[in-house]
Amino acid sequence: MTDPLHREPSVVATGVDLLADAVDAQAAPVTRVDWQPPMPGTDDDLATVAGDRRRPAANAEAVRRMLDVSAHLVDVVPAREALGLGAGDFLHAGPPITWERASGPMRGALMGACALEGLVDDPERAAPMLATGTQVSLDPCHHHGAVGPMAGVVSASMWMWVLEDPASGRRTYCSLNEGLGKVLRYGAYSPDVLDRLRWMSTTLGPLLQAAVRRAGPIDVTAILTQMLHMGDEAHNRNRSGTLMLLRDLGPALVDAGASGDVAEAIRFIGGNDHFFLNLAMPACKLALDAARDVEGSTMVVAMARNGTDFGIQVSGTGDRWFTGPAQVPEGLYLGDYGPDDANPDIGDSAITETAGLGGFSMAAAPAIVRFVGGTVPDALATTRRMYEITLAESPRWSVPTLEFRGAPTGIDVSLVCRTGIVPQINTGMAGRVAGVGQVGAGLVTPPAEIFPAALAELAASADRQPSASGARSS
Amino acid sequence: MNHVDVRRGAYADSVTLMQVSRSVATSHGVDGAMVAMATPLNLDLLAGMGFEPPDASPNDMVVAIRLGPDGELDEALSAVDAALAVARRTRAAGAVEAAPHRTTATALRDSDATLALVSVPGPYAFVEAMDALAASRDVMVFSDNMPLEQEIRLKSEAAERDLLVMGPDCGTAVVGGLGLGFANATRPGPVGVVAASGTGCQQLLCLLDSGGVGITAAFGVGGRDLSEPVGGVSTRQAMRRLDADPATELIVVVSKPPAATVATELVSYAGELSTPAEFVLLGAGEPDLTAGAERVLAALDRPTPAWPRWGERAASTRVGYLRGLYCGGTLCDEAMLIAGQAGETGQAGQAGQTGQAGQTGQAGQTGRQLGPVRSNIPLSPELALDGSLTAPAHLMIDFGDDALTAGRAHPMIDPTLRLERLAAEAADPDTAVLLLDVVLGHGAHPDPAADLAPEVAATTTRGVPVVIALVGTAADPQDLEGQATALADAGAEVFASNAEATRRAVALVGTGGLR
């Protein structure tokens, strides 16, 4: 390597401008860091975590495990089979929630699901049962290897996409996307909604199962790569993914069932740009789950909302959720809707941002500003900002408008606390009244305080031991 | 010989990969190469070039190399990695309107910076400095008030990675001719400096420069490095670097005398190095910085010049007290050691009786000392000044001390407080002589004489002599000669050597009326 004492110096300067000016004046290159004090109250924990001997290797390991995962669609099976759900077992989006605290869309979805499973005839009659908690159980999708968009309610008869990482055999699951408008995930539970769900279970699910088994595993991670080069970010814009899925499954779908059913299925899928979202999400979860439980790692492995709380989980802190109030997104409204109509942030779809897609890859999908607000430069600036709080750049998902730079991936809790930059999420907005449906789309962030809380937990378990050799070695 | 490997999950765009292919194909020992995504088209091309097409999908990157007769596979693969890394960096650099980075960590990613310079407030410096070490860079920590346990942890990390932490509280360094912090414009030469003191380092560098001797580098190690708990980690790393450098002929360590155990280890460590080392340890009974500089010149077989001085000698002595007003803490320490007794009260003359009468530069060479010197950085606790920082006594004040720089810039940048005190001392009938330092160099005030000369003139016109130690090199941005002339024209006696300035100031204190 070049002689260290005599090679041309070039400096990264953090702090007083005067010192950087002096380097400049001596004709040496200097990069000035735009430093600001960290989130209040985090100084000590930041120092503790920075000094944790395990951290650099732990974060490198967590990133490596995440990036090594390839998600392949291998099957479609009912939830009772895939997840062992009984008739009264319900999964939902976000961190744990009770009926009392649940918002409109979440309640509506649970009520509809009770009716779907035959626990009640009329969804309205499910409310008391859900309130008392008899005969029914509620648990986050995340606790069962699954994710769900919006209310994300999963019940036994719903058919689930099965994604698998061939190297490890691990699997994640997600239900089939119902479509737009009045659907269960927005809390609607009218007879139309339930009829559609039944059709999806009796016809669509089995058809897709046959097609997938016939076609062989489909590389969802690779579809995501191509989506970013086609102007989609896989959270709010999924059209190209939906079309690529149809292309990949098309021939097998044709062979899989009666032509009438097949046509109806293709019409159903083709009419819903968001259909692929329900594959993007479990693909991201599959990658992030591989990075769980690396001791000393400060990497976020899940971001999820239940319509009331926003929660994160961090690799180095196990299964613990760090929660705060879910925010109402800011953005653009459909029709006559306005801010008063919007429910707080809801859904497991923030798993896409956690993996580096969605809001983190906004620069790949500048057209999204027409839906969430802002300008195209804002979209580029958002992705750039996210590089300041992430550990790595994805080697597979790249952003053309940034000269094909890898998407920012692996959110670092300590970088969030140091910079005050919170993860940026692009999201649809649900109506706060159950069943209204989507009222708009916009930008939202987690409540900032959950990151210092996670940092404090990381600091509490940090390895503070001095090295065996101590300061006086060598 | 053909080599084909598949990198799953790696991606680069086709233009980049064509550039990489061309770069590898023309490197030493390579007859042909193709680096591409494994699309069916590219796999066909690969087969056409005579390579065995691998089992790969369009999401994988294929690296195919044909080695020449004297080709080495490792070398060729390194060339592939290097070319890909360059492409990544160029890509990042070409980004439209890149906003500045927010942390040292992100600024160092994909950067070819050779070191980090951290000067954020003390409680935050550790985190930024650890970023630098994690990115395999040396770091200079200008910030002070870093907790001791953080300094220990930081230096432990640096030792494990064979990196250098300069600091914390390191105000001066010179690397590759680049002055960092408050540093003077030096010339290249055979001396390597390791300094636990900023202005001590600056005085040494400037005297050596005046003697025609330059440096390979000056590494600051922070004021606490040679303390017992830290144990000299950075000092040893800096010494090792200098020892390994063929252009460094002599290592000089500048510091206050370290803790006894640390001192022993240090001397023993120096003995293991192949480059000779000189220790300039400024403390009671020890030679001063100027004597140290003279010893360094002698070790290099260079003549010791007459140290520069400017201005006319004051006409006579004056009864009263010596008042020293300093910006540099170490220069103030040196002045106190020379002027008074180091650490012993009420016993004039002790400091000079260490039995080395023939040596220049010992306190006592003037024939007497002034007795105890009060200070805000006293040599012993009973000599401390109270909050008013005044006393009917000889006193020296370090205006760079924390208490005097809360909420204001360092006096080397903002002279206001010292100028006010100068005016006050000039008006005090008990003031016999004023002694000041003026430190030039990068980071310091662009024209200190402009503010100081009028005050000096006002003082000397009243008959109060002013003695100035002017620490600077001919190449410093402030124009050393111009500064010296302006101060001399205002009536000051100006010395390049702080030790000489101090002895001169002591000599100007008249004997009548001293306690």
Place this chain on the structure above:
Amino acid sequence: MTARTVPAAASTWVAGRLRGPRRSYPVVAVGPHAVYVDVHGDCVGVVARDAVALPIGLRTTLDRLPDIKGPVNVGQGRVWFDEYAVAVTRIVDPGVPRLGPLPAWSTPVPVDLPASALRALAAAEASAALELLGRGDGLTPSGDDVLAGWLVARHTTGRPSGEVGAAVATHAADRTTSLSATLLGRAIVGEAIPQCRDLLTALHAGAGVDGALAALLAVGHTSGAALAAGISLGLEDAA
């Protein structure tokens, strides 16, 4: 009009060429990354950040030089063009340190020069200088680069440049470009581009030679290869 000061890093020797009254000098080379002028037979230049760091350059942090419209002046410690004044604000040392004896080493890359001249150079004969000076194309012909590499290698191993050095000193001005002659003059006292220094220190350390050689070979079109060839000849024990 007040000039915009551009800071630069340069050697003590370069800084010395900038003293005296300000006046115009002939431009010997100009491009987006460098401009060189002939100051009474000594060439000095202003270079952009990533240009080759010739020891005669004032190295700035500019990505590229502006298009120079008017004359180039030197004096009063600066190089002046259009509204810019380039000043030396940091002294750097382009000299290769005295490393003492180094093992013989041969470069794997051949140069297109007469074998007899190269043999004479290995034997430290003055005729080599006369045959190689000015031989080749461009501002720094490859014959000159081989000589420069040889001179630097001799300097670092502590051996005098003898009759070769004397011949270069005497004849370079007449036989080659002033830019190349200046570089040869610097090479006699051991100044060279950083890539030469890195190769020699790598040979001294016995590690990193491949990387250092690759970096040197990447310099210019054939310059790097010629310098490497010169270094190789200079390390031979022959004389």
